[in-house]
Amino acid sequence: MKDNQVSPSRPPTVWVDQSAFFQEHPSSKPIASPDIQPSPSQKMTAAATALDLKKSLPDRPKRKIPQLNQNPWDTFEPVAASSQDRSLIFARHKTMKGELVHIQELKQQFSPATGFLELMEQISHPSFLRLIESYHQDASCTLIWEPTEVSVSQILASSCSITNDELLEIIKPVLEGIEYLRGLGRALATLGPETVLLTQSGDVKITGVENSCQIHESEMNPATMKLCALADVVTKLMLRNPTYEWNPRSEICLASWKVYPLTNSCRSVHSSVSPDSQLM
Numbered sequence: 001m002k003d004n005q006v007s008p009s010r011p012p013t014v015w016v017d018q019s020a021f022f023q024e025h026p027s028s029k030p031i032a033s034p035d036i037q038p039s040p041s042q043k044m045t046a047a048a049t050a051l052d053l054k055k056s057l058p059d060r061p062k063r064k065i066p067q068l069n070q071n072p073w074d075t076f077e078p079v080a081a082s083s084q085d086r087s088l089i090f091a092r093h094k095t096m097k098g099e100l101v102h103i104q105e106l107k108q109q110f111s112p113a114t115g116f117l118e119l120m121e122q123i124s125h126p127s128f129l130r131l132i133e134s135y136h137q138d139a140s141c142t143l144i145w146e147p148t149e150v151s152v153s154q155i156l157a158s159s160c161s162i163t164n165d166e167l168l169e170i171i172k173p174v175l176e177g178i179e180y181l182r183g184l185g186r187a188l189a190t191l192g193p194e195t196v197l198l199t200q201s202g203d204v205k206i207t208g209v210e211n212s213c214q215i216h217e218s219e220m221n222p223a224t225m226k227l228c229a230l231a232d233v234v235t236k237l238m239l240r241n242p243t244y245e246w247n248p249r250s251e252i253c254l255a256s257w258k259v260y261p262l263t264n265s266c267r268s269v270h271s272s273v274s275p276d277s278q279l280m
Contacts, residue, residue: 063124065117065131072135072142076103090147101132104143120210123184127177128209129197148207149200152233153193161241170196171234173204178225187215191226193233 076091079100093099120131135142152170155162174196181187188195189211197205215224222228238246 063121065121066133067117068133068135069137070135071137072103072144076101076144078103088145100147102145102147104145106141106143116210123181123186123209123212125177125180127173127180127204127206129205129207146205147199148197148205150198151194152196152198152237156193156236156240161244162237163241163244164246167234167237167246169202170198170204170237171230174206174230177206177209178227178230181209181212182220182225185214185217186212187220187224188212188226191229191233193236196233 075094077094078089078091080090088102088104091101091103093101117134124130129148130146132144132146134144174191178188178191188206188208190208191206195207197207199205238244
């Protein structure tokens with residue numbers, strides 16, 4: 001392997017100072033994936049280190065994320081290079097060929113004591129991209145994420161259109177994820193077309209929850225809770241099909257996100273999907 005190779009990382013969200021999560025080892029070489037030239041690495045966020053996790057996260061059963069001291073490429077094999085807007089390596093398990101993952105390589109030394117893994121174990125919701133396990137070897141860390149197929153930004157760049165039902169199926173999981181974080185006193189650092197992903201089965205996943213920050217209730221509003229950002233995403237999706245007769249509920253919900261509290265916004269969208277049921 002060449003010394004000047006670097007490792008890929010997560011999609012662009014909000015990247016800040018790397019010192020809190022990693023300790024630099026200039027002489028150490030990253031673990032490179034075979035047959036694939038990784039793209040330049042980004043820096044892991046230090047958002048979690050600014051929090052007192054015991055205070056900000058309630059006591060609840062934790063999802064244990066395995067930490068393995070071995071080379072991940074002894075277990076996985078690369079399938080394809082990174083997709084259009086995400087610098088992750090698509091890979092599969094060497095023996096269980098049906099097990100597909102996205103692999104994120106980090107050239108800096110990972111420090112579990114920083115609280116990153118604890119944060120990912122505590123914040124567990126189906127709307128967020130799931131960290132499956134982490135591999136550690138020498139000074140390198142490799143994160144194994146559940147795979148996704150396409151981002152909303154790729155949908156916007158394509159020629160496909162979207163219907164009312166499809167739009168609501170994207171909105172609902174995102175709002176539920178935002179509401180879940182609100183209950184923890186946290187908010188996403190950023191939300192946009194590139195951070196809303198879809199899996200092969202059509203499930204919607206938000207990436208970047210590790211960058212979420214603690215927020216006081218008095219500071220919660222449509223802008224800080226990323227409802228305005230979500231409204232912008234929805235507007236762009238609706239413009240993909242300008243001649244489509246949108247459900248009036250969609251228009252009402254779109255306007256309400258910038259005015260009403262988050263819980264009301266969640267309920268209004270949920271009633272559009274299932275009028276006889278309640279989200280909260």
